[in-house]
Amino acid sequence: MGERMVVIGADATGMSAASQARRLRDGDDLEIVVFDKGNYTSYSACGIPYWVGGDVTEAEDLIARTPAEHRARDIDLRLRTEVIEIDPAARRVLSLELDTGTHTWTRYDKLVVATGAVPIRPPLPGVDAEGVYGVQTLDDGQALITALASATGREAVVVGAGYIGVEMAEALIRRGFRVTMVTRSAEPMTTLDPDMGALIRKAMAGMGIRLVTGTEVTGMRTDATGRVRAVTTADTEFAADVVVLGIGVRPATDVARRAGLPLGESGGLLTDLSQRVRGHDDIWAGGDCVEVLDLVSGELRHIALGTHANKHGQVIGTGVGGGYATFPGVVGTAISKVCDLEVGRTGLGEQYARRAGLQFHVVTIESTGRAGYFPGAEPMTVKMLAERRTGRLLGVQIVGGDGAAKRVDTAAVALTARMTVEQMTALDLGYAPPFSPVWDPVLVAARAAARAVSRGG
């Protein structure tokens, strides 16, 4: 008799883990049962803004592998079935079929918690009203698209200025809505430092997005039917036929918490390097519901990203399958395309670096994404942080035209290798006039940073 692997969550981590375990162990040896409260499997949540914006036309396009494909690989997939309790002592989970109300206990030998994240809903009046949407799952996206199609007015308000908020603001503009973004932050794109975020503000204004910064939302005004009509602040209100929450996400770990599994400061599950939940040899966790090691600061953080989720799934599936794999950590890379600008960041921003006890030099340089004389050369701004005294690279932020976003990969590898900015000045990066000036913008920044380190202070 074989073992049973139970997976909670059928998105990137859960299904990667299930698929990888199945590759290593066949059905006689390992039964695999996957629960998910939603309707979809293995989808690209990061693609949702492009679906809402119309670049992508079908939800199906965002699905890497359908339920039927998973089932054909001998994975017992139970959709619209929510796991509401984990009982680690008895090695079992309690599930609820949403359509029938049926409760069932299922025993496991290996458990994978891949419950993802949920949009943060601040405790404000009206935040749960009809017309207020978070955008985290494909089901969320479908609900929003349906609402947009049937909306009676054209006023949209995005609350929060994280990258999903900015991407959604652009998507809503493209859907023909008038868009107001209200955020307490000083600049949009809060994954960037404010000085770099200011570049995004300009591009957003250029697209016709109204940006209200430094402003706290106090609630949602609803009509008699309970439908949202406006987003309110201390001073005024902004009419809203639809509201999108872009404040960020938190780990979906309520069930894990009740089961006594260890959580970090952010509420994410704590795991070892093989993604096993600390203190539990038979429970793994990964993706948006765990904390990851930030290799630059040495701290644990909650960073919800599909890349980590997929890597975690691979590591977990390999471990359950009897192999060996680890996830060493992240350096904080994130890229985005917003309002015709490419945006990339990796490593630490100023605020976080300071909070982590680091002291550093900061440089910001202007360059172009192609040789200056080459047609279509667009500006590129690179900001770089280097540790005081050691000169170690701490972080890079880039905003610009073609080629800006993926340029942070160079810095991401340098961060992983713990290079100094002086070492970076000698990097043998690709040069050809259509793709880069002879000194790549990242090298220009590294040279400036190395000078700052060498001057000392």
Next chain:
Amino acid sequence: MGERMVVIGADATGMSAASQARRLRDGDDLEIVVFDKGNYTSYSACGIPYWVGGDVTEAEDLIARTPAEHRARDIDLRLRTEVIEIDPAARRVLSLELDTGTHTWTRYDKLVVATGAVPIRPPLPGVDAEGVYGVQTLDDGQALITALASATGREAVVVGAGYIGVEMAEALIRRGFRVTMVTRSAEPMTTLDPDMGALIRKAMAGMGIRLVTGTEVTGMRTDATGRVRAVTTADTEFAADVVVLGIGVRPATDVARRAGLPLGESGGLLTDLSQRVRGHDDIWAGGDCVEVLDLVSGELRHIALGTHANKHGQVIGTGVGGGYATFPGVVGTAISKVCDLEVGRTGLGEQYARRAGLQFHVVTIESTGRAGYFPGAEPMTVKMLAERRTGRLLGVQIVGGDGAAKRVDTAAVALTARMTVEQMTALDLGYAPPFSPVWDPVLVAARAAARAVSRGG
């Protein structure tokens, strides 16, 4: 009384060195004299194919800094003046003014040899005939453009299939010529392995370039006026109103050789890490006339590229200026845009790696430059070499659409950090649907390579 710095060659290395030295030492302390036999300073040789092809309209666009700008910074620039002898014992150089025939000896305290490279002209009948062009300097480019404008026929032949040859073939097509490329190699783009070069062959054919591979050129047939009319092979000949040599370049070190300066196997000058010529404390050299340390193979190589040339200039200027800087070496990165394809390579190809005594696993994967569902996602082929047993990354070649070329930078940094392909699988590379699938193509290749290493053999 101050010192005198003499620089031979007014392109990237020479003028970077002069400018950097001037930044560190003023005119009272350091006199700077620069000789160049040509008419231009500080230009982008890599931009010449785009100038010939029409993307760039003026030679001036390719010039980063004009003679007047250099002179305004107190640099004594003597153009159309060739240095024909170096006398290290007496610390002096003999120069010849090309327009007047005047010979002059000039003493130096610090000498910089930055004489660049010259196109290889195989010893074939007619190779020096009128109508046969190498393309290495801006003067070369100007001569070719003039010839194209006055050509009576529309037949162009490119001899050789290196990246400059391929770029020039495309440029000539865009100038309205019928283009034939004749090469003894099996596939075009000899900076790539043949299996990757085959992808370029298809794109070239799609543009209407006739490709004759595996064929040795035996000479040039000329007419009564001494003008080239055809490129001949053992079996046939190809009509030619203009011929472009794209066989490669060799270090321009004839003068250095006569002076007894040390040269390597390729004919490039040998330097230490601070770019001082070995055995000569007061002579520096850099750019296309030196050999560089290949950090992957541990061998010295001649790699003519503007990026290294500029870095060398910085290092030399810092040294002459009294500071400290070194050039640690290269990993062999080169990128190009040809026939609507992006091409990148870094590290070692199969043939070179084998010759360097390395044994390795090879993987080739297919992916896309964006999320598969995102509009405009184009194919991308990634080939990766990993050392047997250690799993160390040895090289990467990428051919594909948007974003293919600069993706090798990720591998270039990983090579510099001597990462294993297993380590690379965990790299935190940027992901967003417009820029990458959730597993970046480089990560997909690294995973495949890591599996190959782990299987052993």
